[in-house]
Amino acid sequence: MQIGPVKLPNPVIAAPMAGVTDRAFRIIAREQGCGLAVTEMVSDLALIYANPRTYRMLDFRGxxxxxxxxxxxxxxxxxxxxxxxxxxxxxxxxxxNMGCPTPKIVKNGEGSALMRDPALAGKIVEAVVQAVPGVPVTVKMRKGWDEQSVNAVALARTVEAAGASAVTVHGRTRNQFYSGKADWDIIRQVKEALRIPVIGNGDIWAPRDAARMLEETGCDGIMVGRAAMGNPWIFRDIVHFLQTGEELPPPTPEERIGIAIRHLELMVESKGEQVAVFEMRKHAAWYTKGIRGAARIRETINKSQSKKEIEDILKSLLA
Structure with missing residues (x-):
């Protein structure tokens, strides 16, 4: 798959997720085979005013x-x-970002609120394209604001005309947030309307879902979001299935705990121990889901104060 001049090793992409897709997550996702990992969304004004926390989000070491x-x-x-x-x-x-549904983003006219103002959306794409000549600009959008204003096809045409090199379509409206079922047919409609690559997003939980989306919509790539939380192996599994038609066995408890500890180490390296320990709590819950004894130790992890404490608790699940 190719986005402008940028070639991806495969069409499997890790979705941007606030509070999730930091440097540690992205490194592990790429190690597990995904072709591209997108950062958490970062504010334009925070970048311009050199907000220290925002600049730390642009740590790409490794x-x-x-x-x-x-x-x-x-x-x-x-x-x-x-x-x-x-x-x-x-x-x-x-x-x-033209797809974030959270109220604090939307109330400022950002995220999926831009779907209600296609003219402004087009001007934003034009300005960004002009500001970074030679660098591909992509847009992530939703099906529409609500079922009465489904306009993904029209908006996609607008951003293509403004110079976008690819679009990602999440098959839910803003009002759905992440509930209900993703509409893959809207992804097909956008793909049929555009010349640039279209990436499909929504309800890809397993390798067969990815293959089915590619087949049913004709999209050029697929983007995996929530299914990758605590399960970076989904990228490896999807890539392998698309290439061979074979399903790989799930990761063992030892593999899951091993990667969870590596994730923690990368977070400590990026953010320091105190922040990493706090932020690792949710990841630890995702990584250990379904492992015998995991429910019992989650409360202990949520009270942990150090990297060693979390490591010891995770290792205890293998004893």
């Missing part, structure tokens, strides 16, 4: 190219400036 950074905002001029900053810091692709 990551392999290509790198995609997702930015959000609602002002063409500041979005262009933000794009230039992330490219200067190493981004190979700039992704524009």
């Amino acid at each position: 990551e392999t190219s290509p790198l995609s950074v997702q930015i959000f905002g609602s002002n063409p001029e500041t979005m262009g400036r933000a794009a230039a900053i992330v490219v200067e810091r190493g981004a190979d692709i700039v992704d524009i």
Whole structure:
């Protein structure tokens, strides 16, 4: 798969997820075979004002190219400036968020609120494309704001005309958030309407889902979100299935605990022990889901104060 001049090793992409897809997650996802991992969304204004926490989110040490950074905002001029900053810091692709449904983002006219203003959305894409010549600009959107305003096809045409190199379509409306079933037919409609690559997103929980989405929609790539939380092996499994038609055995408890500990180590390296220990709690719950005794130790993990404590608790599941 190719996005502008950037070639991906395969069409399996890790979705941007706030509070999840940090450097540690991205490194592990790439090690497990995904062709591209997108950062958590970063604010255009926070970038312009050099917010220290936001700049820490652009820590790409140890990551392999290509790198995609997702930015959000609602002002063409500041979005262009933000794009230039992330490219200067190493981004190979700039992704524009037009799909985030959370109220605090939407109330500022950002995220999926942009689907209600296609003209502004087009101006933002134009400004970003002009600010980063030669760097592909992509857009992540939803089916529409609600079922009465399904406009993914029209918006996709607008951003393509404005210079976008690819679009990702999540087959849910903003009002659905993450509930209900993703509409894959809207992904097919967008694919049929555009010349640029289209990436499908929504309800890919297993390798067969990925294969079915590619077949049913004709999309060029697939994006995996929530199914990868605590399960980075899904990228390896999807890539293998698409190449061979074979399903790989699930990871053993030993593999799961091993990667969980590696995830923690990478987080400590990036963020320091105190922040990493706090943020690892949710990841530990995801990694250990279904392992015998895991429910019992989750409360203990949530009270942990050190890296060693979490490591010891995780290892105890294998005893």
